[in-house]
Amino acid sequence: MDLTVKTRKPPAILLDGVEVTLPSRAGPVAILRGIDLEVPAGDAIAVVGPSGSGKSTLLMVVAGLESATGGCVTVVGADYATLDEDGLARLRAANIGIVFQSFHLVPTMTALENVALPLEFLGRHDAFATARAALTEVGLSHREAHFPGQLSGGEQQRVAIARALSTHPTLILADEPTGNLDLATGAIVMDLLFTLKERTRATLLLITHDRSLAKRCDRVVGLADGRIVSGAKRKVAAS
Amino acid sequence: MTAVSATSAPRRSTSSQLRLALAIAFRELRSGAGGLTVFVLCIALGVAAVAAIGSLAASFDQALARQGRTLIGGDLSFELVHRQANEEEHAALEALGRLSESASFRAMARSEDGKSALIEVKAVDDDYPLYGDVAVTRAEKPGPIWQDDGIVLVERTLLDRLGVDVGSKLMIGNATTTIGGVLGEQPDRLADRLAYGPKVLMSRGTLDKTGLVQPGSLIRWIYRLKLPEPAASDKQALAEARKDIETRFPQSGFAIHDWTDPAPSLRRDADRFTQFINFVGLTALLLGGIGVGNAIRSYMAKKRDIIATFKCLGASSRLVLAIYMIQALFLASLGIALGLVIGALAPVAIATIYGDTLPITLAIEPHPLPLLTAAFAGLLTMVLFVLWPLGRAALVSPAVLMRAHLTDERERSSLPFALGSAAAGVALFALAIAASEERLITASISAGIVVAFLLLTGFGLLVQRLAARGRRVRAPSLALALSSIGGPGSLARSIAVSLGLGLGLLIATALIHRSLLKEINSNIEVDAPAYYFLDVEEGDLGIFRDTVKAILPDAKMADAPMLRGRIVKVKGVPVDQLEVDPDARWVLAGDRGLTYTDEVPPSSTIVQGEWWPKGYAGEPLVSFDEGLRELAAWLEGRMAGRQINPAHDELTTRGLAV
Numbered sequence: 001m002d003l004t005v006k007t008r009k010p011p012a013i014l015l016d017g018v019e020v021t022l023p024s025r026a027g028p029v030a031i032l033r034g035i036d037l038e039v040p041a042g043d044a045i046a047v048v049g050p051s052g053s054g055k056s057t058l059l060m061v062v063a064g065l066e067s068a069t070g071g072c073v074t075v076v077g078a079d080y081a082t083l084d085e086d087g088l089a090r091l092r093a094a095n096i097g098i099v100f101q102s103f104h105l106v107p108t109m110t111a112l113e114n115v116a117l118p119l120e121f122l123g124r125h126d127a128f129a130t131a132r133a134a135l136t137e138v139g140l141s142h143r144e145a146h147f148p149g150q151l152s153g154g155e156q157q158r159v160a161i162a163r164a165l166s167t168h169p170t171l172i173l174a175d176e177p178t179g180n181l182d183l184a185t186g187a188i189v190m191d192l193l194f195t196l197k198e199r200t201r202a203t204l205l206l207i208t209h210d211r212s213l214a215k216r217c218d219r220v221v222g223l224a225d226g227r228i229v230s231g232a233k234r235k236v237a238a239s
Numbered sequence: 240m241t242a243v244s245a246t247s248a249p250r251r252s253t254s255s256q257l258r259l260a261l262a263i264a265f266r267e268l269r270s271g272a273g274g275l276t277v278f279v280l281c282i283a284l285g286v287a288a289v290a291a292i293g294s295l296a297a298s299f300d301q302a303l304a305r306q307g308r309t310l311i312g313g314d315l316s317f318e319l320v321h322r323q324a325n326e327e328e329h330a331a332l333e334a335l336g337r338l339s340e341s342a343s344f345r346a347m348a349r350s351e352d353g354k355s356a357l358i359e360v361k362a363v364d365d366d367y368p369l370y371g372d373v374a375v376t377r378a379e380k381p382g383p384i385w386q387d388d389g390i391v392l393v394e395r396t397l398l399d400r401l402g403v404d405v406g407s408k409l410m411i412g413n414a415t416t417t418i419g420g421v422l423g424e425q426p427d428r429l430a431d432r433l434a435y436g437p438k439v440l441m442s443r444g445t446l447d448k449t450g451l452v453q454p455g456s457l458i459r460w461i462y463r464l465k466l467p468e469p470a471a472s473d474k475q476a477l478a479e480a481r482k483d484i485e486t487r488f489p490q491s492g493f494a495i496h497d498w499t500d501p502a503p504s505l506r507r508d509a510d511r512f513t514q515f516i517n518f519v520g521l522t523a524l525l526l527g528g529i530g531v532g533n534a535i536r537s538y539m540a541k542k543r544d545i546i547a548t549f550k551c552l553g554a555s556s557r558l559v560l561a562i563y564m565i566q567a568l569f570l571a572s573l574g575i576a577l578g579l580v581i582g583a584l585a586p587v588a589i590a591t592i593y594g595d596t597l598p599i600t601l602a603i604e605p606h607p608l609p610l611l612t613a614a615f616a617g618l619l620t621m622v623l624f625v626l627w628p629l630g631r632a633a634l635v636s637p638a639v640l641m642r643a644h645l646t647d648e649r650e651r652s653s654l655p656f657a658l659g660s661a662a663a664g665v666a667l668f669a670l671a672i673a674a675s676e677e678r679l680i681t682a683s684i685s686a687g688i689v690v691a692f693l694l695l696t697g698f699g700l701l702v703q704r705l706a707a708r709g710r711r712v713r714a715p716s717l718a719l720a721l722s723s724i725g726g727p728g729s730l731a732r733s734i735a736v737s738l739g740l741g742l743g744l745l746i747a748t749a750l751i752h753r754s755l756l757k758e759i760n761s762n763i764e765v766d767a768p769a770y771y772f773l774d775v776e777e778g779d780l781g782i783f784r785d786t787v788k789a790i791l792p793d794a795k796m797a798d799a800p801m802l803r804g805r806i807v808k809v810k811g812v813p814v815d816q817l818e819v820d821p822d823a824r825w826v827l828a829g830d831r832g833l834t835y836t837d838e839v840p841p842s843s844t845i846v847q848g849e850w851w852p853k854g855y856a857g858e859p860l861v862s863f864d865e866g867l868r869e870l871a872a873w874l875e876g877r878m879a880g881r882q883i884n885p886a887h888d889e890l891t892t893r894g895l896a897v
Contacts, residue, residue: 056641065551065638086555089637093553104548104640108270120259121553147270163552175641 012076012171012203013039013062019070020057031057033226034071041170044197044204046214049223055207058223059173062205063098064088076170093121097164097172101179103156105148111135112144115163122167134166138192154185158192165196172197175207260561268566275570278534282574283581285527286617288520290582293609296513298586301602303506307498309371310599312427313339313463314471315481318494323460328488335480336466339366344458345435346451349410350401357436358397360411362446369465373440374423377405388444390419397437412449416441427463474499514677515751518684521671522744524620525688529737532624535567539632543639550637560633567629571621575614582613612674619670622663630656691743692736699735706731799834
């Protein structure tokens with residue numbers, strides 16, 4: 001019996017037979033092999049799987065950082081096949097917030113300037129005011145003039161979250177956001193991420209190794225050897 | 240099922256993109272340019288070299304143009320050796336404007352206590368100087384004191400040499416004169432630049448009393464002419480006046496100079512020096528450019544993650560390129576400004592350090608054209624070496640943030656940037672040629688540098704490939720070294736080019752230096768004399784020999800009769816109408832030393848023809864240096880200021896001596 005039902009919400013992510021094969025000296029390496037995935041807008045989805053299973057590549061494809069070598073990628077309604085690199089960049093600026101495991105803050109800019117960057121790329125005149133508000137939301141208003149090197153790991157990740165969410169994206173992509181943090185700090189950061197996700201009603205795609213963290217999402221997709229092995233389609237509780 | 244509709248960030252206007260790029264560029268630079276100090280210094284080095292050379296050349300040219308009248312002491316100067324202008328010539332010169340006559344020659348001055356020194360006498364008439372002033376210090380009275388009979392002005396070195404002072408007596412020839420003051424700067428000093436002793440200025444009246452003006456005396460008679468305005472400032476009128484004298488007195492032997500080009504030989508020497516030093520400047524600029532390229536590559540490698548972050552956050556490649564191009568332009572501007580300041584100060588530094596030994600006073604104000612050329616050359620060099628690595632870096636895929644092992648091989652084509660760099664290279668090549676007076680030489684040098692650059696790049700590539708092929712060796716340290724040379728990010732090419740061109744420059748300079756020395760040495764016989772003594776009168780020769788033998792008993796001594804002459808025609812064509820090989824021009828440029836003897840001089844060999852027999856009394860015959868074979872083939876000349884008998888005015892070359 002098919003337990004899936006047609007979702008009422010439109011999909012934020014729609015992957016149809018997505019394949020990624022990269023060239024190497026030893027020959028082509030298939031990283032993603034026919035991924036079908038649909039993530040309704042507003043949902044939180046966790047992607048879990050062993051190292052090398054293709055989790056990060058999946059996130060890169062959704063973010064438009066890596067081109068699919070096969071299949072169709074439609075994210076927030078945009079068909080990636082029709083966009084060039086700058087088109088993808090503009091799409092990311094307006095719709096997608098990315099949180100990296102290694103934070104990737106610009107070391108030569110202050111926390112405030114880092115958060116303001118995507119807003120500036122969008123051409124927002126209130127970039128710094130909005131960035132200041134975003135920093136206040138993550139509890140770092142007192143650190144806005146500090147450079148990343150002057151912040152702790154947890155603080156850096158909170159700045160990265162503020163930066164990812166400052167543009168109020170419809171899609172948040174998080175690649176092991178607690179991977180470089182201790183347990184307590186990681187928990188604080190994830191609480192913050194989920195709180196803000198709920199507040200903005202954004203869709204969340206979370207890449208993680210942490211099963212307990214994954215369980216906080218609406219759905220957990222298991223990936224192995226470039227294929228989805230579990231959670232491909234949304235299951236609805238029998239009730 | 241409806242998909243969520245995507246919104247896309249609007250395309251920003253160019254001006255708003257530029258404002259944002261400026262803001263981000265300076266925000267990044269605020270915390271330091273991290274390694275780009277080398278970038279600034281390399282640009283500064285190249286620009287300073289080009290600006291300094293250009294400024295020095297311009298300073299020299301401007302000084303010649305500005306000081307032309309004072310350098311030759313008139314609008315026109317006519318120089319004769321051995322003889323005064325005859326009445327007809329004198330009248331013709333006088334008809335053109337105000338005329339001043341002076342005589343310059345070497346003589347001995349003796350003090351009352353018997354000390355003597357070689358001096359350069361300049362005897363002038365009452366119209367001297369036509370332009371400029373004679374600087375006199377410690378004069379016994381104001382005004383042109385040298386016009387007084389029996390009064391001379393002497394340079395300070397003569398006072399020191401003879402142990403005399405102002406007011407002391409000085410014996411010159413038959414005259415006993417009084418030192419009336421110390422002679423400082425005078426106009427027309429270019430005419431007297433080859434001075435063998437301190438200068439002494441006196442009147443014509445005093446000169447007559449010395450009794451040194453004798454037939455055949457080596458005296459340079461200089462006639463300086465001040466034309467009435469507006470002819471004096473009209474270059475055409477100047478040329479016409481010059482042509483008039485040349486046409487009317489073709490056999491006079493006048494060496495004519497005018498204020499527009501007071502020292503052609505000096506200018507020619509300066510031009511040659513500038514040409515040589517320009518080669519060094521061009522190579523310095525190119526080496527600086529390679530340094531700039533290496534610095535920017537290293538800088539952009541460090542910025543790889545930041546660029547990828549920018550792109551992840553929504554920045555376009557064009558915005559990223561603009562950010563780093565602004566940084567490069569800003570730093571290049573700093574380097575260019577630094578280079579221009581150094582270059583502009585070069586004439587000041589040279590004038591300060593070598594002012595006393597330079598024949599003219601350099602024009603030390605900034606010279607806009609060479610500075611502008613240097614700035615433009617610096618900018619083009621920056622674009623040539625920066626655009627490509629910058630463009631490649633701007634094309635970095637944002638995926639490198641998550642796939643750190645992505646290497647250059649996976650980066651997109653940067654052909655437009657390569658073409659942009661090539662265009663900047665061509666523009667730099669064109670600028671170097673356009674800014675040079677010897678365009679063929681500059682083009683050859685530039686082409687040579689480009690060929691050397693390509694060859695060295697090829698060599699670097701070959702080394703890289705060989706290292707990559709042979710890196711699987713057993714010794715770990717060697718394997719690591721070879722991997723580093725042959726692997727991704729290898730510096731083999733840039734090191735090969737930098738080292739190769741740097742060494743090439745050193746070797747080229749050393750070879751030119753060696754070639755010059757060889758040229759000089761080849762002209763010096765092994766037993767070349769240690770000293771030359773000129774103007775020893777025949778009657779004094781015996782005393783001179785005895786004196787030398789008394790001081791140096793073993794000294795070998797040889798003497799030869801000596802007179803001076805000037806070649807005025809070759810194959811019947813006046814020398815000023817000849818197109819002569821630059822290497823032989825000096826032969827025609829002034830007086831040549833001539834000697835006569837019945838026997839072949841001991842140090843000479845006859846390579847063609849035969850020597851005249853002892854006691855020969857036939858038609859005049861001369862022997863020439865082999866290097867001047869062509870010139871010697873037909874020679875028509877005049878000796879010691881006297882026209883040779885028309886029946887024998889064509890001298891036949893009989894021997895070529897080495």
